[in-house]
Amino acid sequence: MTTGSALALAGVxxxxxxxxxxGAIGLRVSRTTSDFYVASRTVGPGVNAAAISGEYLSAASFLGVAGLILVRGIDMVWYPVGWTAGYLLLLLFVAAPLRRSRAYTLPDFAEFRLESSAARGVSSALVVMIAVLYLIPQFRGAGLTLHLVTGAPSWLGSALVAVVVLLGVAAGGMRSITLGQAVQYWVKLAALLTPLVFLLISAHGGSTRVWHRIDDTAWLEPLSGDHALYLTYSLIVATFLGTMGLPHVVVRFYTNRDGAAARRTTVNVLALLSLFYLLPPAYGVLGRRLLGGSADPDSALLSLPDRAFGGMGADLLTAVLASGAFAAFLSTSSGLVLSLTGVLSQDVVSRGSHRLGPVASFRVAAVGGALVTLVLTWLTANLAVAHAVELAFAVSASTFAPLLILGIWWRGLTSVGAIAGLVVGGLASGVAVVAAMAGYAPTGLSGAVLAQPASLTVPLTFLVMVGVSLVTPRSLPPHVVRTMVRLHMPESVAVDRSGFRTRVPED
Structure with a gap:
């Protein structure tokens, strides 16, 4: 093993x-079901914001954004803009009411708001779909990173992340991973910032390496490719709305003490994400100057130090980047496995085996969800890291975003309308997922729609939910008024069965 490989492996x-x-600390303090699912709703806004940011900044953020900007050009800056701005919509429309629902998972919210077990079942299936689709690039990115920096087989990195995440989640659930994700945010920020300082010095005369001038008009000029306008707006729709429906993001807001804390958490998240996303675009520009446009977008960032410097300095900086990348894989995978486990344990394991208690069901579901996703990762080797994340956002925006917005802000949403919209949106966006996994990539407008379906599927879901709800008023939940009051009133106020407001202690 070379010195560079040894350093990178040590960092990992x-x-x-x-x-x-x-995770071991979490095992000591996690005892109740609430500990495993939502950390007993005792996480403060500061720690929670760092944990959400650490969880949200995935392989696509750490490796993918820089690579996409390097290869495709300035249009790709919409990725970090959209992923950050999505939290602004979350702050305005969802964060506090969702916390007041006192649910554990998105299916819990669907059943609470719509008073329908069928809506819960459809929501559970969609959570599994989105979580698996988002987990696959985390596992694949880990395998790619370990292979590039150490030469180890790609499957080994995927398996390493799966096992470590599984141990952490199964040990203590939400309590176990929260502090780790908060620390991992700062690890990722430092891991990007440190090499960037040296690369900027090198680019401005601190190295004998050749740095080329960027004179590619197509790279510099926005909206210059085929169907660029559609692709850009579809990406904006997916990233702006998809954030609020991601199961591993939404579950975090259940860990806040109250709705006010949920809002403060979201404001802090906006600040932390804005700070982080200043860095990947800089790597993309520097990579374009050093590597040109022919690099692999998934691995370009890791190769920059070697191309800029060489020698021991490059090995150290690559090791820093590799450790930050693994922090990204582990933190995001932990949140995804947790959200997947929450749904599987409640809706599959617990119902299939009444002998298992809540904690045992949680751990069995964690093992099953992580291992099945790991196998799917090995079977879908042709699915690019960044594109898999794009599709996860598109599915989320086409299903849960309309459910949350309409469910929270429109009392006329019926159970039949919501289910119809979830099914139509899930199937419509799912076509793009199946096409990507099968390697089917047609040219022309149809190829653009399959690559970025959100501009069509999101409005379709809203129309179906509203239209079907208007023609099925009899399926309106019987306690919808009480539910809406609970979503929009302070935590100290609740509604009893007769509809009168009464003060109750917070759970």
């Missing part, structure tokens, strides 16, 4: 050890 193992230590 440090991050893995940190994750396992925090």
């Amino acid at each position: 193992l440090v991050i893995v050890a940190l994750t396992l230590v925090v």
Whole structure:
């Protein structure tokens, strides 16, 4: 093993050890069902914001954004803009009411708002679909990173992340992973910032390496490719609305003490994400100057130090980047496995085996969800990291975003309308997922629609939910008025069965 490989492997193992230590702490303090699912709703806004940011900044953020900007050009800056702005919509429309629902998962919210077990079932299936689709690029990115920096087989990195995440989630659930994700945010920020400083010095005369001038008009000029206008607006729709429906993001807001804390958490998240997303575009521009446009977008960032410097300095900086990348894989995978586990344990394992208690069901579901996703990762080797994340956002925007917005702000949403919209939106966006996994990529407008379906599927879901609700008023939930009051009133106020407001203690 070379010196560079040894340094990179050491950095990866440090991050893995940190994750396992925090998981062991979680095992000591997690005892109740509420501990495992929502950390007993005791996480403060500061820690929660760092944990959400650490969880949200995935392989696509750490590796993918820089690579996409390097290869495709300035249009790709919409990715970090959209992923950050999505939290603004979450702050305005969803954060506080969702916390007041006191649900554990998105299916819990669907059943609470619509008073329908069928709506819960459809929501559970969609959570599994989105979580698996988002987990696949985390596992694949880990395998790619470990292979590039150490030469190990790609499957080994995927398996390493799956096992470490599984141990952390199964040990203590939400309590176990929260502190780890908060720390991992700052690890990722430092891991990007440190090499960037040296690369900027090198680009401005601090190195003998050749840095080329960017004179590619197509790269510099926005909306210059085929169907660029449609692709850009569809990406904006998916990233702006998809954030609020991601199961591993939404579950975090259930850990806040109250609705006010949920809003403060979201404001802090906006600040932390804005700080982080200043860095990947800089890597994309520097990579274009050093590597040109022919690099692999998934691995370009990791190759920059070697191309800029060479020698021991490059090995150290690559090891820093590799450790940050693994922090991204572990933190995001932890949140995804947790959200997947919450749904599987409640709606599959617990109902299939009444002998298992809530904690045992949670751990069985964690094992099953992580291992099945790991196998799917190995079977879908042709699915690019960044594109898989794009599709997860598109599915989320086409299903849960309309459900949350209409369910929270429109009392006329019926159970039949919501289910119809979820099914139509899930099927319409799911076509793009199946096409991507099968490697089907047609040219022309049809190819653009399959690559970015949100501009069509999101309005379709809203129209179906509203239209079907208007023609099925008899399926309106019987306690919808009480439910809407609970979603929009302070936590100290609740509604009893007769409809009168009464003060109750917070759970």
